[in-house]
Amino acid sequence: MTPPVPSGSWPRAPWVRRLRLPTQPLARHLVLALCGAAILYAVTSSLSPYNDFEVGEIALYVIALAGLSLLTGLNGQISLGHGAFMAVGAYSAALLMTHTHLNLLIELVAAIGAAGLLGLVIGIPATRLKGPYLAGMTLLLALALPPIADKWSTTFGGDQGLTTTVPSAPGSINPEEWLAWIQIVGALITLVLLANLLRSRYGRSFRAVRDDEIAASLAGIHVARTKVIAFVISAACAGLAGAFLGLSTGVVNTGEFPLTLSIQLLAAMVLGGTGTLMGMWWGAVLLVYLPQWSTSLSGDFNLGSGASAYLATIIFGVVLIVVMIAAPTGIQGGLRWAWRRVWSLRSGPGDGTPTVSRHPA
Amino acid sequence: MSLFVNVTLNGLANGMIFAALALALVLIFRATRIVNFAQGAMGMMTTFIASSLLGRGVGYWWAFLAVLVIGFVLGALVERVLIRPLQGKSELNPVIVTIGLLVVLEGLAGTIYGNSSRGFPAAYSQSGLTVGHTKIAFSHFDVFILVAVLVLMTGTLVLFRATSLGLRMRASAFAGEISRLLGVRVGVLLTLGWALAGVAGSLSGLLVAPTSSFGPYFMDLVLVYAFTAAVIGGLESPVGALIGGLITGLSISYVGGYLGSGLQPLGALVLLMVALMARPEGIFARPPARRV
Amino acid sequence: MSAPSTLSERDGRTLRVDELRVGFGGVVALDRISMSATQGEIVGVIGPNGAGKTTLFNVICGFVRADSGVITYDGSSLLEHHHAHDLTELGIARTLQGVGLFAGLSVLENVMIGAQNGLRSDFGSAMLGLWRSSREERRLASRAGELLEELGVSAYARHFPATLPYSIQKRTALARALIAQPSLLLLDEPASGLSNDEMDELGTLIRGLSPRMGVLLVEHHMDLVMAVCDRIVVLNFGQVIADGTPESVQSNPEVATAYLGDEVHDSVTTSGMSENA
């Protein structure tokens, strides 16, 4: 990925200047998360149960995409196999649900841990690999893991898969909204934690290693360790997302985690804006709604039911190609650019106001 | 014992196919430092075209030939339209573009030809040969695979070693800038490398299709096996691709024969990881000089 | 930048290179060279292209393995189990040829990177965004800011390096090395790409470092080397051909020959090429 185009001057709207966010990372990100939570609460409580279900799905994809964005955009490591980490998370949580009666929280932590562990196993050799090699290895990972569940079908439920159970909703809240909220809270917590991390020395080390490994090591950064940490965090995020996906679908089977999922995650991440966290909301919205739009689109053009299943795939593929050749900053980058344009037009040319460092969160 | 013999023979035939696709990856990688993850999907697409031609009554060998030519053109087209604009950008960009091409081609194939897997004819009988009184898991078609891939490999080696075109191609792959200073049109030769890779990829598609569930995704696994093969072979040399192909083919054939076919991709993953841990740039590759 | 309080403890740290030999394939890059640099001393390493200067730096930093010989810093060996990322803990910092800045980090962040090894807060507190972590971050940022101020580039703290004039980038790279308060600084062609005026300023800057740290300076601009160095080591074909004060190096005819070469007399013919090459 080309490093983000330096922003130069980024004038802010006057009201933004007045509305100061706290500078302490936790406080700052909590405020943002609470604002997000308030908006999402308003959204979910006004929507139908089915739409709530979709909002929950968006939230879970945000988790996976944020992890991927950190890995690829900020640390320069590519993964074509994030679906595999989601599968590990989903199966781990589902196995615990089938065989034990633990708290959902513990099941989620187990999913995060299991996926993180696989991230460690893959991440250690990955430290020695350059782009194409790592891409090939993770591509193979995405194809290699799902058949294992078919091989030991008594444990993993074979084609039927494992069923998951959502904890019953308190009070009169409908189950879809309750699940959506579990997933939204998970997403917001993940984003807050990642945003904190990226504003610390770890975030700086990730980017430094991405830009120049030799200079990073001379600055005292343990390059290999930094890359493994990024990989584990990213895999752990995918694990949590996988566990949530299992909750959404109600059943975990290998059909949920084809290679296409991994590639769609990559496409959504690239389109949202590689290396950003907030841009992942755009990517997740696309992941959830693009298949629906393409179905209705192919209906409009009478392409037949066979075509509709593939139209979304084609669009994702075209998006990957076009974004890479024409606009490597994705939607979030495009919005930032447009925002800057609007305000630099307002404040007039030659406005040399202090520039603002572009934080990734 | 007979299981071992059959599994070995099967691995040999598969290994040759992986070698053909690995050769395609090598041709591109050594000239442009790009792994074309869409190589398998390009082979898938051309095989579907072959299937259409056969459906319209074109003779098998005419279709075979036509598809190799189409593979050549497709390879050149991809290089010119999609890869050339990425020159000078980060090494992750081509990875993502070729992945994008992979899903576009699979989506197109699914849209045009449907998802259900269909049959694809083999050039020769697929029933096992009889040696003495026992039937072995090696058919006339497997012999054809062996011969076809060996012809491809030999052709590539002759091209590289014995022709001035091959000399230009090697020179521009090893030292693009110096070659340009010697009047070599490096840009054209890079396109030619992609085009030849397209031929090798098409051939592998034609050889895989009869023995697999021929559909939009039938080359996915073949591609990652070929990638494993190419990496073991060092991603630089055609001979390495052949050796890597055989190692990979045999390994996953043994995994499939003794542990179950579902574990074959995992076997390949372990093989790839071991190979990469041992020598991150491939077993047969020269160690890279460190630049500071 | 304020002088480190522990100066007296660190006083007299010495880099010693003893009989160091490095070969690439059949080519000998460094042929049993010996030299030293002590804290407070500015030592220039010069020589024509390909003499082995950068190789020497790369061995010290652990990027290139030595065939034989010894390198110690302050008594501890730099050759065994040694990685580049351990250098900062030993008090050694290095700038790279060109600038070696991180394109995706602002100037301020580029400088902060140089000293973040010394931070105490752990992964957990960073992820939770606790005060412990953020307070340390703020202190580091203000230290980096002060250093940029001293080097006269604080106006660019929030810019990204690629958009800035080369001399600003060079200063940022220097600041990144200095913020770790090294006792030995390796400067690899700090003056390349600078104008004459900028080079003079750089010279003053380097001189100002000398009581606090030892400086090893690889540089092609002789005016600068002669003006700032206490001692100069001259390499040619991987060997030390001179080691002494600028004056002694200037009057050494071997040094002039290394740079300017010998005249080709009319008697030299090409027929000898086949035997002697």
Add this chain to the structure above:
Amino acid sequence: MLEIQGLSVSYGAVDALKSVTLSARPGAITAILGANGAGKTTLLRTISGLVKPRAGAVRFDGDELLGRAAEDIARLGVSHVPEGRGVIAELTVEDNLRLATLWCMGRRERQKAIEATFELFPRLSGFRRRHASTLSGGERQMLVLGRALISRPRLLLLDEPSLGLAPLVTAQLMALLRDHTQGTDLTVVLVEQNARSALSVSQDAVVLNLGEVVMSDEAAVIAADSGLRHHYLGF
């Protein structure tokens, strides 16, 4: 005749060449001297089309070179020997030579040219089928020089041919260059750090400093000027 006017080149924020004007005449060697980083290599790379300049003009025998692709400039008869002995290490000695002739010669003529090169450098003829990677530094320099001359160029650009060579080999190389240029219409631009040996075989010389031409005269005049030593050694 090579004529360069007002040539300026920048790499990002760095000005590598600042309005450089110079010329080189046929049948003579023009030495380009200067300390490392003076812009010598950039100058050659711009002439041969590897670097796009910001401004200026480069004309060779009336043809404007700027804006042409490097391979097209090579086909105009410009041979550029890049820094660091640009042999293609993976090819054999003979293939290295053959590669340079592919665009300009037929099979028979090519074989003759290769034999002629081996006569010029008898030492190489024993290594025909050896990979160039096995050659010593001096042998590699012979190979690149032979490869540059085999296509009978009209303009030869040499970038630090003496780099890393023992003084005697350097002297022989320079003498060969001198003998090869005299009485022909070959234009040679010789970039060197090794100033004394370069000047002793050159007719003209240009000294660059920080991307600017600071001296430009006959080689003998510059050799006698104490300013040269100053530009190199600072004293």
